[in-house]
Amino acid sequence: MPSPTGSVPALSSAASTIFSIGIVFLGYWGVHEPAKWRFSDVTVVVFALVGFACLGLVPWMATRPVATESSDAGVRVARRLFLAGVAAIWLAVTLSVVA
Numbered sequence: 001m002p003s004p005t006g007s008v009p010a011l012s013s014a015a016s017t018i019f020s021i022g023i024v025f026l027g028y029w030g031v032h033e034p035a036k037w038r039f040s041d042v043t044v045v046v047f048a049l050v051g052f053a054c055l056g057l058v059p060w061m062a063t064r065p066v067a068t069e070s071s072d073a074g075v076r077v078a079r080r081l082f083l084a085g086v087a088a089i090w091l092a093v094t095l096s097v098v099a
Helices: 007-029 039-062 073-098
Strands: none
Touching: 007 039, 007 073, 039 073
């Protein structure tokens, strides 16, 4: 079954929006502060970077060539990457608030 019309632009724009929100979070959180980093700080940054990697791959995976025109394998992978990226960014935000 082919993907619904507009799912690729919607996934791509949602991924870029969450990506930019994550960048704003890291800037506000204080990545640039000169204080020594603790283990929780490193964990927050690692989760954020994993989330950025997943979100950055969403448009590439959604628009990659597939075997047949009706295949939506690329969009399915992009949806999973989007979910993983959002989850990783939210984990980073939550960990920064709790720790």
